[in-house]
Structure formats: C-alpha cells, structure tokens
Amino acid sequence: MLDWTDRHCRTFHRLLTRQTRLYTEMVTTGALLHGDQARHLDFNPEEHQVALQLGGSEPADLAACAKLAEQWGYDEVNLNCGCPSERVQRGAFGACLMAEPALVADGVKAMRDAVSIPVTVKHRIGIDRIESYDFVRDFVGQIAEAGCEVFIVHARNAWLQGLSPKENREIPPLRYELVHQLKRDFPALTLVLNGGIKTDEEIAEQLQHVDGVMVGRQAYHEPWQMVDWDRRFFGTPNPALSREQVEADWLLYLERHVASAPYASWPQAMRHALGLWNGQAGSRRWRQIWSDHQYKTLAPRAVAEIATQARIGVAAHVAEKAAEKLAAEAGVSATAA
C-alpha cells in the first residue's frame, strides 16, 4: 500500500506474524529502471516472504523489473491491475489494464520468461460500470493461459472516472461471490480475496471459499490483530505473547535504523507502529508522545520511556477509577441487601 507498507512497516508487521506474505508498495517500472533502485528495493532479511508489487504495462520493462526483484531476493513479483488513480491511468497501467488482457498476458509471459519466482496479478472484479462476471472470468482465464497461477482479487469494481482512489476503496460495492465463483471455475489457480475484511472470523469464513485472504487497512490500523494469525491460520506458534515484547523488539529495530545512516531518523519508521496499543488504557497518550514534535530529536529509547510511563499512568488511573466504581456499587448493593 502506497506510503504505508514500506520496509519499516513490513518489519514491524513481522514481529506480529511470521507466516503471512507481505507486499511492498507499488513501485513503477519507470522508477525502478531510471531511479534509485536500492532505495526502492532494499528490504530487511526478516521480511520474507515478501513480494514486490510493480506498476507498469510494457512487457520488456516488466521483465527487466521482475529480474531486479529476483536479484534483490524477493519471493514473488506482483503486477498491479487494480489501482484507479488518475496518475496511474495517465501512465496506462493499474486498473485500466483490465481492459487490455492481451497486454497483461504479454507482460506476465515476459516476466515469467525472465524469472523463476512466482509472477502474480492483483486486480479488481471489473472497471467502470462493467458488472458482468464474464468480464473478470475472461480476464483471469486469459492471464492464466500466460502462466499466472495466483490472482489477488479486490472484490469491487474500480470506477475510473469521478472517484478518488480512496473512494474507489469504499464506494463500489463489494461482491465476494464473484471471487468465490472464480475459485469454482478455476480450481487449479490460487485465488486470494481482498477488500473490506476486518475480523479473524471473516477471514476464516472466506477461507471456506478461496485459498487466501489479503488484509490491507485493518491490518495497518489494528496491527495487534495479526498476533494470532500464525497459530490460527498456519498452525504454527505465534511470534509474540505481549505488546510489551513487540514494543521491546521494535525499539531495538528503531535503534538499529537510527544507527544505520547519518540521516536516518526513527519517526518515519515509528509512524507505522502507532496502533500497537490500540484499545488499551493509555494508548492515546502513548501515541501522542511518539508523535509529538518536541521528542523527535530524542533517542527512541528515551521517548519509549516517556511514552510507557504516560501509558501506565493513564492505565493506573483508569484502573483506580474502575475500582472506585466497583466499590461504590458494592456499597450500594450491600446497603440494599
């Protein structure tokens, strides 16, 4: 997810789940071929399994970028056929590629010929007002013939005119049944459902119909939810038992990051972890302190101490108030008895 799932974010998520597959932000072929490759491609070894998502449409460029992905050690290269932004449409890639399945098939084939890591596609169920199932079925069929075996389907249309990218993630209705139908029609393919999934129960329910579930916004905003995924969905022990443990490991990472280069600063990494204590007493204070400009020049461990003290202070206050309330209620019921 652009601006969200950078290497810091992915490293943070790895403290919560080891088994899930993580995806980079979309990187355009132009940025990779003509820009700073290391800046776009470097990642931390603990991020595996990690997929590089490409934005582009020229088969030769896609093949060259897939090669880079493989050389850099990515586990998968994914082609974006779902982004509706105007900038991306001007570049003639993203969701508008769904109208050009032959070009996507050529791109997939060129990438597959260039690398041995899996080449996958992320797409929508349709574009604009095309609502028929046949459209997405024929798209998947044609790309599968070019050798793609894994499809990640954001289960709503992309409306290419009149909606912002944000609205395009909210307004076109979700139609999970189309993705289920794809799995029934293409049982040999791996179908991963995406869009609007919030709870572990919803993930479990979708796994009755498809091979995998991709979770975007919910995982980013409520990262602690991921802590039970390894046990629940992969049958392996969870990597962390407590938020304190995750915070301690994350702090070590922030310190390593700050020490890694003279210009490296921790706030750009820490912004992805601000949801760690969500739902717990004191989480708002904790978040406020980590986001407070006056602390940005301090070492991360110093900020962590202030933030933890503040969080525990609020938590103690909340606990005290709850105890007082219970005592008052007990007093009232003792009097009533």
Ligand SMILES: Cc1cc2nc3c(=O)[nH]c(=O)nc-3n(C[C@H](O)[C@H](O)[C@H](O)COP(=O)(O)O)c2cc1C
């Ligand atoms: C801030 C943001 C950036 C996104 N960037 C990308 C992207 O680079 N590539 C992509 O395929 N989808 C991107 N998406 C879409 C998500 O991957 C996902 O398809 C969409 O949010 C629906 O899933 P969700 O309801 O689980 O979030 C982005 C979403 C958000 C909120």
